[in-house]
Amino acid sequence: MWDRYEQAFVNEMNAFAKAIKEGTETPVTGEDGLYPVEMAAAATKSLKEGRPVKIEEVR
Numbered sequence: 608m609w610d611r612y613e614q615a616f617v618n619e620m621n622a623f624a625k626a627i628k629e630g631t632e633t634p635v636t637g638e639d640g641l642y643p644v645e646m647a648a649a650a651t652k653s654l655k656e657g658r659p660v661k662i663e664e665v666r
Contacts (some may be wrong), residue, residue: 626633629638
């Protein structure tokens with residue numbers, strides 16, 4: 608299953624290294640990583656409370 612993601616991981620690592628080397632922005636930001644965490648926190652809270660939870664509630 609993970610083999611289908613292998614090239615994506617390689618591409619991201621190469622882009623990260625290039626950004627560091629050239630002093631430019633990385634294509635993936637901290638926000639790109641934070642949003643899935645916020646989604647998971649909202650989903651967990653929704654499950655526990657039995658109601659829809661907006662992401663803004665867990666920020």
